[in-house]
Amino acid sequence: MEQQQIKLVVLDMAGTTVADQHEVEACFAKAARMSGLEASDEAILAAQGLSKRYVFQLFWRAQLGESHPDVETQVDKSYAIFKEVLEAHYQTQPVFPTDGCLKLFSYLKQNNIKIALTTGFYRVVTDIILGRLGWLEGLDENRIGNDDSIIQASIASDEVEHGRPAPLMIQKAMRLLGVTDPKHVINAGDTPSDLQSGNAAGVLLNLGVTNGTHTVEQLIGHPHDALIGSIDEIINLIEGIKQGRPSGKTADAYSF
Template sequence: MSVHQIELVILDMAGTTVTDQHEVEACFAKAARQTGIEATDEEILAVQGLAKRFVFQLFWRKQLGETHPDVESRVDESYAVFKEVLEKHYRTQPVYPTVGCLELFGYLKKNGIKVALTTGFYREVTDIILGKLGWLEGLDAQRVGNESTVIQASISSDEVPQGRPAPDMIYKAMRLLGVTDVKRVINAGDTPSDLGSGKAAGVYLNLGVTNGTHTTEQLIGHPHDALLGSIDEIIQVLEEIKVKN
């Protein structure tokens, strides 16, 4: 397969393309503890990348019992507090791309490969972040762009039936961008759930990034084709595919 047969690279946001010094984790932990969830830092880190409302369901079901009548009301309360904390953070703090991210975007554009960003965030926060980075410019109402926009699509977890580790966001990105063969898609992210979604989708390459929220040691046991030190190493991966063919 030549590099030109790779049609789409799908990338996670926080920790992969957007610098995250555990801010999301901290916002989640703050909301969890404010609303009475008993969870360790390790338990919270382990679920990064998953849709956040789903994570609150997991924690409340574990704490109260699967069938407890108060689970959904407690989930609603925790999620509302989390949204408030998270939106305030991203509206008031600077947002930066990760090391090597813009270099990768430039390479992909030069080689005619589309870029889609997926995230466990919901649309409002996703747009706050994209807007601050200038990546929202030129995207239409479906958050789809063209060859001149920085990214070609943005998919948030509230826009699909199931968030990660289900493959729904990957499949939606393919549909939006007219990519029909999953073996022409590369997926990359910095969390176990990112890698789980790539495995479930059956992408050509499923890549872990170890300079985000999870280390090599934390990702090594999850499905992957390679672990990269930074996102721009995808350029070398694509160059090697080009040489082989």
């Protein structure tokens, strides 16, 4: 059963480990309005989890045309406004972990399983959120921790060449934490791009979390091994692996 020993759990931030009542979408929509970008609520939701600058590129190209000379100028304008709005939000509004998050963190620590947080945010706002939650404690300048820190690594989307749906943040977390085999890794997130990233990385379990920004219906069509109601359900899946159930997959995990 060594092949299925879990050494690392990779978790998204907003909506998965950090409570999100669609604040990020609201900040994005505000920046879009302020910069003259047309973006529906549905389109903004569908782009959750992706690098936000990349999303502005997609939307401006759709509005102006793929090769319009003003696209990058407008992207820069929208993104600068978005950063101001988002940073102000997280610096001034309450920030909470999601239901079940701290329970999972405690279990993983007790079982010597490393935790890496990945995010579509850039480093500045990632650190604001981590700092508000106390999760920066014990991380070095490269945002790598140790066995005593709450998390062992934080990877932001501006620290890899390509954010989600590419697997690079998961692969960087593995590299930083000395995990060489993706079959020792669980990935979990609440957006389609989280699931696409985990699938591309070839992790043992790729889990969709349905109490975040996306519902069961919005996630079920994307690659996943299971959909779970909250991330503390990962505990039961890991216990299943310990007991020899293939990949920890249980009937309950497939209840959707």
